[in-house]
Amino acid sequence: MKIEQLDIPPSTIEFLQKNGYVSLYPPQEKTVKAGLLEGQSILVSAPTASGKTLLAILAIIKHLSEKRGKIVYLSPLKALASEKFNEFKKLDSVDLGKNMKIQISTGDFDVSDKNLGQNDILVLTNEKMDSIIRQGAEWIDQISLVIADEVHLLGDDDRGPTLEIVLTKLKLLPQRPQILALSATVTNADEIADWLECKLVHSEWRPVPLSEGVYDQGIVTMQDRKKFEIQTSIRGPPVDLGLDSLNNGGQAILFAETRTRSVSLATKASEAVAKTLNNEEKEMLEKISQKILDDNEHTELVKTLASLIKNGVAFHHAGLNPNCRDLIESEFRNKRIKILASTPTLAAGVNLPARRVVIANVSRYDAKYGANKPISILEYKQLCGRAGRPQYDKYGEAIIVGNSNSDEIFDYYINGIPEPISSKLTGDKALRIHLLSFVSTNPGIKGEDIVEFFSKTLSGSQERKTTIKFHIQISLRYLESEDFVKQKGGRYIATEFGKRTSTLYIDPLTAVLFRKSLENISTKGHTLGLLHIITISEDFFPKFSLRNKDYEFLSTLIENYADQLIEPISEYDCNRSLLAIHSWINESSEIFLSDNFGIESGDMHRMTETADWLIHALYEIAKLEKKDDILTEIYDLRSRILYGIKEELVDLVKIKGIGRIRARILFKNGIKTTEDLSKISIDRLAKIDKIGLVIAENIKTHLKKIR
Numbered sequence: 267m268k269i270e271q272l273d274i275p276p277s278t279i280e281f282l283q284k285n286g287y288v289s290l291y292p293p294q295e296k297t298v299k300a301g302l303l304e305g306q307s308i309l310v311s312a313p314t315a316s317g318k319t320l321l322a323i324l325a326i327i328k329h330l331s332e333k334r335g336k337i338v339y340l341s342p343l344k345a346l347a348s349e350k351f352n353e354f355k356k357l358d359s360v361d362l363g364k365n366m367k368i369q370i371s372t373g374d375f376d377v378s379d380k381n382l383g384q385n386d387i388l389v390l391t392n393e394k395m396d397s398i399i400r401q402g403a404e405w406i407d408q409i410s411l412v413i414a415d416e417v418h419l420l421g422d423d424d425r426g427p428t429l430e431i432v433l434t435k436l437k438l439l440p441q442r443p444q445i446l447a448l449s450a451t452v453t454n455a456d457e458i459a460d461w462l463e464c465k466l467v468h469s470e471w472r473p474v475p476l477s478e479g480v481y482d483q484g485i486v487t488m489q490d491r492k493k494f495e496i497q498t499s500i501r502g503p504p505v506d507l508g509l510d511s512l513n514n515g516g517q518a519i520l521f522a523e524t525r526t527r528s529v530s531l532a533t534k535a536s537e538a539v540a541k542t543l544n545n546e547e548k549e550m551l552e553k554i555s556q557k558i559l560d561d562n563e564h565t566e567l568v569k570t571l572a573s574l575i576k577n578g579v580a581f582h583h584a585g586l587n588p589n590c591r592d593l594i595e596s597e598f599r600n601k602r603i604k605i606l607a608s609t610p611t612l613a614a615g616v617n618l619p620a621r622r623v624v625i626a627n628v629s630r631y632d633a634k635y636g637a638n639k640p641i642s643i644l645e646y647k648q649l650c651g652r653a654g655r656p657q658y659d660k661y662g663e664a665i666i667v668g669n670s671n672s673d674e675i676f677d678y679y680i681n682g683i684p685e686p687i688s689s690k691l692t693g694d695k696a697l698r699i700h701l702l703s704f705v706s707t708n709p710g711i712k713g714e715d716i717v718e719f720f721s722k723t724l725s726g727s728q729e730r731k732t733t734i735k736f737h738i739q740i741s742l743r744y745l746e747s748e749d750f751v752k753q754k755g756g757r758y759i760a761t762e763f764g765k766r767t768s769t770l771y772i773d774p775l776t777a778v779l780f781r782k783s784l785e786n787i788s789t790k791g792h793t794l795g796l797l798h799i800i801t802i803s804e805d806f807f808p809k810f811s812l813r814n815k816d817y818e819f820l821s822t823l824i825e826n827y828a829d830q831l832i833e834p835i836s837e838y839d840c841n842r843s844l845l846a847i848h849s850w851i852n853e854s855s856e857i858f859l860s861d862n863f864g865i866e867s868g869d870m871h872r873m874t875e876t877a878d879w880l881i882h883a884l885y886e887i888a889k890l891e892k893k894d895d896i897l898t899e900i901y902d903l904r905s906r907i908l909y910g911i912k913e914e915l916v917d918l919v920k921i922k923g924i925g926r927i928r929a930r931i932l933f934k935n936g937i938k939t940t941e942d943l944s945k946i947s948i949d950r951l952a953k954i955d956k957i958g959l960v961i962a963e964n965i966k967t968h969l970k971k972i973r
């Protein structure tokens with residue numbers, strides 16, 4: 267089917283053609299024929315790169331041009347949301363009868379942003395949508411199209427329940443919005459489609475054919491049983507397979523089971539890859555490597571990355587900060603980086619394909635089980651999804667490195683059918699969180715209506731009603747016992763504490779911990795205690811466990827700051843994240859954090875993000891509990907965490923453009939407060955190291971605004 271045959275305005279057809287779309291891919295045609303442009307709700311279950319984004323764009327065009335209502339696009343990941351936001355924003359240039367307003371919002375769960383409702387398209391994470399529903403935003407009733415991406419994550423332990431609740435609530439809206447649910451190929455897609463009241467479009471079509479195989483003892487056996495030989499070396503099979511692809515003109519992604527292995531695979535590949543580079547490539551890579559050194563503190567990890575990039579290889583994992591990761595992704599996309607060794611996080615995220623994907627190991631350490639566990643077939647198929655670059659490759663290959671067990675691997679993974687998606691909503695944690703939010707937004711709801719609502723979730727269609735009822739009763743009893751909800755005559759209502767917990771978007775367990783801890787303090791001076799509470803709370807993430815060598819550091823910390831504790835720190839509930847955050851707010855460098863705690867810049871980034879959210883929640887609960895004497899301390903601690911600074915710099919960082927480095931330099935130069943800043947002349951300010959005229963002027967302008 268040609269794009270020009272579509273029932274959308276001519277200007278949008280022209281726009282699509284200009285953007286390289288001439289005819290529809292088969293799954294796209296099937297979806298259009300199923301009624302996408304006539305408002306039909308559809309679940310598309312198709313492989314990665316089969317063109318699901320264009321379907322979203324077509325539905326958006328239709329809704330905008332017919333002024334049907336607001337459009338929400340939901341993604342499980344911030345990076346994916348931002349990729350799609352940029353894609354949809356291109357529609358700005360098309361005349362759709364009025365100026366199209368689009369906004370992305372993926373953080374700050376406790377902010378009721380009134381302006382959000384002024385947009386036509388909202389690009390949100392599932393969690394953000396959930397928090398917007400909890401805030402009771404009025405514009406929800408104007409939503410006419412819901413595009414839900416990566417819907418197969420419904421079965422994910424952590425992210426599944428929120429997606430499930432959000433979809434249940436949206437599909438039940440009185441105006442019954444059109445739903446376009448996008449999913450990887452899953453076994454029980456029909457069941458998911460039934461639940462969502464969607465038509466199912468299932469397709470196995472790929473723009474680049476995928477061939478899967480297993481490596482064993484120097485030989486790769488592909489799906490069609492064709493075999494080929496790989497030149498083996500001491501670098502080991504994953505790297506040999508990557509180099510083999512490179513020799514045939516294709517890039518490779520090597521999926522490693524741990525961060526350490528990803529670095530080691532990249533290191534092993536480096537010398538051989540360097541030999542394949544021409545002078546121009548070497549020059550460019552040299553510049554990229556220098557950029558990494560210029561923009562980051564020189565931790566061992568950063569130095570290793572910079573030296574590897576010079577040779578055309580890189581590693582990619584959560585220890586790297588977002589800037590480094592973005593740079594690696596774009597340099598791999600433009601083919602300067604030839605081989606990328608990565609942890610599996612790369613598979614569920616932005617679009618980053620390679621000719622060959624190598625799965626170095628199908629086992630992975632699972633912290634919940636404390637042992638290695640084989641990855642699921644669904645997970646394996648997701649990794650395969652990265653194989654084959656549409657513009658460059660005629661085929662994609664996914665090869666698992668076997669170990670004398672290639673027949674088993676073949677049967678299980680390559681011939682295997684992905685596990686069906688099963689709801690995780692009735693887990694204790696998910697249920698108490700979503701029950702509280704449901705009662706909170708439906709004051710006075712009857713017990714049987716709560717059960718009725720949950721029976722409309724996916725778990726409701728997969729489990730027996732009596733089972734759900736049983737789980738709900740247990741959960742409600744807990745919520746009542748901790749004063750989150752009250753019951754009278756079979757009707758439930760959330761208390762102030764319950765409502766605030768729900769809008770703060772924290773787990774009730776975290777709220778209880780915060781409330782109990784706050785009961786024990788009435789005066790200032792509990793920095794370590796507050797950090798301890800935050801880092802052990804249910805919502806804190808990531809938690810790094812203590813290693814043997816951390817105990818000495820921990821006991822010194824406890825000894826030195828014993829008077830700051832709220833409750834005793836036991837080594838069982840304490841983690842390395844506490845040590846790292848405490849060092850961070852005392853201005854430790856990234857090098858110190860990395861060398862002493864093994865905490866990298868990317869880890870610190872994620873920890874400060876969660877800590878910032880939780881300290882805000884703690885502040886609000888302290889307010890609710892009338893703990894006015896400690897509010898300033900909590901408020902200042904938030905800023906200390908955000909910037910990684912000692913208390914004496916808190917005033918300076920209130921000014922835009924002043925972060926931990928500049929604040930410290932100013933302080934050393936005798937400028938200790940915003941008051942000092944306003945007294946000093948622009949010229950003198952500009953002469954201070956790392957300030958300069960532009961920043962000095964900006965500081966002065968900002969000072970005027972806030973004073």
Ligand code: ADP
Pocket residue numbers: 286287288289290291294313314315316317318319320473617656
């Ligand atoms: P998915 O979301 O299914 O993983 P994408 O929507 O990201 O896949 O599409 C993968 C690539 O295919 C993108 O680069 C996209 O521009 C391209 N593409 C999609 N549909 C078409 C089409 N009909 N014609 C040409 N290219 C297309």
